[in-house]
Amino acid sequence: MKLHQIGELGLLKEIRKRFKSTDSSIIIGIGDDAAAITPQKEKILVTTDMMNEGIHFDLGFTSSFHLGFKLVSANASDIFAMGGRPRYLVLNIAMKKDTEEEFFWDMYKGIFDAMNIYRVSLIGGDLCSSKNDMVLSATVIGTGNKIITRCGACVGDKIYVTGTIGDSACGLEILKRLTYESKEIIKNLEFWSNNHKNIGVLEYWNNESKNTIDWNIAKPLIKRHLMPIARDSLDISNYATSMIDISDGLFIDLLRLCDESNVGAKIYLDKIPLSDEMKKFAEIMGLDPIHLAASGGEDYELLFTAPPEIKFKIRNLKSKILKTTCIGEIIEKDRVVIDKSGKESALKAEGYRHFETG
Ligand SMILES: Nc1ncnc2c1ncn2[C@@H]1O[C@H](COP(=O)(O)OP(=O)(O)OP(=O)(O)O)[C@@H](O)[C@H]1O
Ligand SMILES: Cc1ncc(C[n+]2csc(CCOP(=O)(O)O)c2C)c(N)n1
Numbered sequence: 001m002k003l004h005q006i007g008e009l010g011l012l013k014e015i016r017k018r019f020k021s022t023d024s025s026i027i028i029g030i031g032d033d034a035a036a037i038t039p040q041k042e043k044i045l046v047t048t049d050m051m052n053e054g055i056h057f058d059l060g061f062t063s064s065f066h067l068g069f070k071l072v073s074a075n076a077s078d079i080f081a082m083g084g085r086p087r088y089l090v091l092n093i094a095m096k097k098d099t100e101e102e103f104f105w106d107m108y109k110g111i112f113d114a115m116n117i118y119r120v121s122l123i124g125g126d127l128c129s130s131k132n133d134m135v136l137s138a139t140v141i142g143t144g145n146k147i148i149t150r151c152g153a154c155v156g157d158k159i160y161v162t163g164t165i166g167d168s169a170c171g172l173e174i175l176k177r178l179t180y181e182s183k184e185i186i187k188n189l190e191f192w193s194n195n196h197k198n199i200g201v202l203e204y205w206n207n208e209s210k211n212t213i214d215w216n217i218a219k220p221l222i223k224r225h226l227m228p229i230a231r232d233s234l235d236i237s238n239y240a241t242s243m244i245d246i247s248d249g250l251f252i253d254l255l256r257l258c259d260e261s262n263v264g265a266k267i268y269l270d271k272i273p274l275s276d277e278m279k280k281f282a283e284i285m286g287l288d289p290i291h292l293a294a295s296g297g298e299d300y301e302l303l304f305t306a307p308p309e310i311k312f313k314i315r316n317l318k319s320k321i322l323k324t325t326c327i328g329e330i331i332e333k334d335r336v337v338i339d340k341s342g343k344e345s346a347l348k349a350e351g352y353r354h355f356e357t358g
């Protein structure tokens with residue numbers, strides 16, 4: 001069935017049924033003119049981010065399940081980046097009226113799975129038909145006691161990142177090159193289940209020739225791009241003096257933090273943590289892994305500063321230890337990178353800028 005056959009009211013009735021919340025701080029959830037919440041004594045954090053067809057995603061290699069999942073993760077990441085805990089979700093969705101019902105509900109399945117990971121409740125939203133491209137927007141409301149901003153970095157602090165950087169950008173590079181058949185395989189994967197066990201290789205185009213890439217290399221990179229899991233900052237927020245999540249690119253986001261804190265930074269390029277899979281793919285394609293990591297964006301890793309004496313032990317949302325790596329230090333004014341040979345050069349604001357990139 002198409003969305004116009006079910007109608008706005010029919011869809012809302014079903015959403016309301018599927019997303020009944022048990023959170024006692026929600027006084028009024030889906031169904032009235034506005035939601036009402038009474039979080040306890042903590043401070044309230046509010047963030048919003050949108051995802052637009054053709055800009056943030058390509059339906060040629062992205063399923064609606066992936067979209068829903070990533071929409072929630074990208075917003076949860078901004079709450080974690082403030083040292084908070086995501087709690088409530090508001091969704092705005094604009095789709096063409098001839099969209100298949102299955103596409104719509106698959107997106108809600110991705111949203112639902114991500115909501116379960118971050119333990120957030122859907123409290124409202126808006127549905128709207130669009131003439132052309134699809135537009136998704138989410139607002140996440142979070143709570144926190146100790147808020148970490150972009151402003152608190154001090155000279156002498158070390159600069160840390162969680163996880164590995166550039167995997168998502170590398171995943172996108174792979175996805176863009178896949179053959180039609182391989183893109184179809186990816187669209188049908190949820191990545192959690194084991195239905196991808198026998199994939200073996202994916203086919204992709206390199207200039208005019210068809211090549212294959214081992215699934216074991218491609219999978220973590222593609223997964224990081226299509227279904228990123230935001231990093232919980234709970235273990236970091238006790239020590240961090242400033243924090244930002246990496247959405248537009250390591251360097252551009254670092255420079256935002258430096259600007260807000262009124263400080264400079266020195267980054268050691270060979271300390272930027274890169275995954276083995278991303279190094280391997282970059283090598284195969286002749287891409288510069290450091291450039292991918294510095295400018296790629298959509299890592300949804302946390303970049304934070306902390307005094308030098310701190311030793312971290314950070315768990316991610318699945319209780320595994322999350323790696324953090326020191327990549328440099330805060331200095332007074334200059335923004336510089338040091339390469340392998342010790343040569344210093346200016347740190348350039350590489351990364352994604354709407355209205356300029358693409
Ligand atoms: N259209 C807007 N009107 C008012 N404030 C805005 C608007 N767009 C962005 N902002 C504000 O500007 C600041 C920076 O927003 P930005 O979107 O660059 O950050 P971000 O959400 O961390 O980045 P990203 O969108 O890459 O995740 C935030 O305080 C945000 O609320
Ligand atoms: C089809 C397609 N082309 C390009 C990209 C890359 N991209 C789009 S927006 C963005 C920055 C984050 O956005 P925002 O600042 O709005 O949070 C990046 C790195 C993509 N994901 N899909």
Ligand SMILES: [Mg+2]
Pocket residue numbers: 077078081244245246247
């Ligand atoms: Mg952010």
